[in-house]
């Protein structure tokens with residue numbers, strides 16, 4: 080979700096702006112009025128009571144501190160980093176700091192980067208940095224003032240350490256618990272004084288560790304799947320076999336005959352069976368006989384879609400109505416350059432399923448126009464807007480209790496709130512405020528679309544006498560993710576070009592002609608961990624290695640020269656660190672070949688050196704040395720965890736991941752046909768963090784580790800075999 | 813029909829059709845939600861529990877097939893199992909959804925092979941998918957729990 084950054088919007092005048100989101104909120108809310116602030120509109124109907132220490136900090140009678148976390152925890156461990164920011168400014172005892180998910184309330188909990196309550200774009204720490212520093216500092220100031228009043232001393236003479244407030248001169252001290260009642264009566268400072276970052280004692284240390292490991296190692300974490308309630312019904316839905324098909328008719332007799340099945344309903348997305356328990360719901364759903372109206376369904380095969388994208392990119396297919404090339408980087412005149420030595424490469428990327436470990440699910444209870452949802456909501460504001468629309472209520476009035484998710488990788492932040500709306504449609508039929516748990520099986524989840532789009536790139540690069548790019552022609556053909564967004568867009572879909580656009584290699588090239596084409600296809604697509612970078616990083620980084628090879632240069636030296644030219648200092652720094660730690664330039668261990676890649680995404684720059692060999696006819700990745708510049712490192716341990724996990728996620732897709740369609744039907748059904756990375760295939764990732772000056776703003780960590788491994792492995796294989804790899808996945812089953 | 817199961821050392825009687833997978837009996841009838849659904853076809857390992865010490869995929873095991881087998885779920889591991897302690901020491905879980913299954917597979921491995929080799933770990937854990945990619949720490953935690961390495965977090969140099 081890089082493209083949602085205001086940084087980009089401000090730079091380019093394109094992409095999402097908050098204003099666009101607001102306009103949509105106004106339209107959706109119908110009755111909503113102008114003259115309110117954006118988040119007022121989105122939160123209309125919400126209760127927004129907060130405690131004495133504001134929206135983000137709670138202090139319990141025993142002095143325990145709780146971060147009210149506006150971001151969902153779905154594996155990235157951001158709760159720990161966010162809590163550490165508060166604890167640092169509050170000088171709280173880290174062992175007595177906990178966290179909880181915030182309720183859905185855009186006014187209090189909007190993501191500062193996105194203008195809505197939404198976790199994504201690796202923005203959790205980035206957008207909360209100042210906000211939570213201030214929240215912690217304000218609470219600290221209130222406790223200090225309470226102590227100053229009680230002891231009759233100047234607040235400036237008071238210090239705080241590990242949740243104990245002290246006045247050295249008089250020898251007095253009190254813990255947070257003892258001061259709580261008085262502190263709650265102190266007026267919070269309007270502009271709390273922040274700590275000098277050079278004096279941080281918690282942030283950046285190995286003490287900043289996750290708070291949920293014990294619960295997650297004992298089966299105690301409550302996921303959506305685990306919600307239990309009196310009277311709970313479980314729902315499963317028969318979905319159409321092709322995107323865009325609808326129910327024509329159905330026979331529910333056999334389903335109703337299954338013991339435990341309570342009711343069968345037709346809903347807009349299919350036929351729902353509700354039952355007393357999961358097994359009955361599944362048996363009932365499988366017993367349905369449904370006839371589908373496929374007159375408006377997407378019936379193309381993915382191979383046909385890929386072929387047309389290729390033909391569009393090389394100019395051999397004509398544009399259809401509504402299709403139009405859009406330039407995203409243009410300078411100089413590529414046509415005026417001699418083209419004899421041009422490198423021409425075309426790349427193909429398949430659809431990818433997110434395949435989060437916990438398939439999509441939701442628990443909803445509806446009575447009249449009121450709804451309460453208990454589930455892992457990645458985008459509470461979007462979910463509120465979509466549900467409010469169905470129930471004709473105000474978005475803020477839709478209650479959401481957010482639970483942790485068993486992964487998401489972007490899937491749970493959906494413009495249509497697809498599975499959420501489906502659950503609400505069923506709960507509405509059931510009515511009476513009775514909780515309904517919608518469960519998608521793995522097969523439902525995999526066939527439901529919202530994939531990383533199928534993408535084709537075509538690149539033509541001419542080089543100067545020294546072998547560096549002189550003219551770069553780039554064509555990208557893919558479906559637009561943002562076209563389906565309620566916040567419109569228009570202009571170039573940044574999510575399709577980010578990473579090619581803004582590349583230091585293009586900055587270092589005098590003549591550039593880069594264009595995007597986004598044909599409409601009836602397969603729903605969505606952001607997928609690292610979004611545009613999933614393909615642009617591969618294309619840019621693998622192309623660069625092919626160019627370096629033609630120039631007879633070492634890939635690291637070739638990159639350095641281009642980064643110097645482009646003034647890409649952060650790229651240089653991560654590359655240098657990865658080179659140093661990996662032993663690049665010295666012989667690789669016997670049997671292994673090294674490959675390097677560097678990419679900037681979500682405000683961070685990552686370099687990786689991967690050691691690769693062929694084993695049983697498949698690439699095997701061993702040691703992966705990672706260097707990251709992510710600004711101030713809050714939790715080095717969790718940054719390392721995200722580099723490890725992000726690398727596995729990217730490698731899984733590069734080696735094995737693909738969703739294909741045959742005449743509109745999704746071929747993959749489960750993990751037997753959608754191959755993912757397994758234990759023995761995982762690399763050994765080492766993480767090195769580029770040191771930053773104190774106070775540097777932190778940047779993203781959840782996604783930037785994903786897109787770099789693919790090209791690093793491809794570049795190792797290029798060095799090993801002399802062959803470029805122009806299609807993912809590398810291994811096809 | 814009424815079925816009696818031995819779960820975590822307790823004799824429990826549930827009402828279920830005999831084709832109901834153990835997974836859904838544990839979760840829906842006994843409230844033991846630590847055991848997870850991930851695929852339903854023995855591909856992901858999220859539903860792994862022990863039956864007389866052997867790892868089984870509860871999503872494909874009909875409840876009627878268990879007889880007198882002693883079933884152990886993540887809840888029955890006690891919370892202070894060396895694997896669980898290593899998991900916490902290394903902050904292994906990311907989303908955590910796969911981790912009950914991972915730990916149960918690892919527990920079966922250690923019961924068989926108290927100091928497993930890397931290859932044995934790779935083999936025993938091959939059926940447990942982690943989409944968050946916590947494999948490296950899972951591997952390290954198994955080594956630590958079996959006394960082969962110290963249980964320290966991977967080093968970073970910030």
Ligand code: FES
Pocket residue numbers: 848849850851852853854855856857858859860869870871872
């Ligand atoms: S749910 Fe049983 S193996 Fe996946």
Ligand code: FES
Pocket residue numbers: 154436485486905906907908909910911941942943944945946
């Ligand atoms: S920790 Fe998320 S799937 Fe393993």
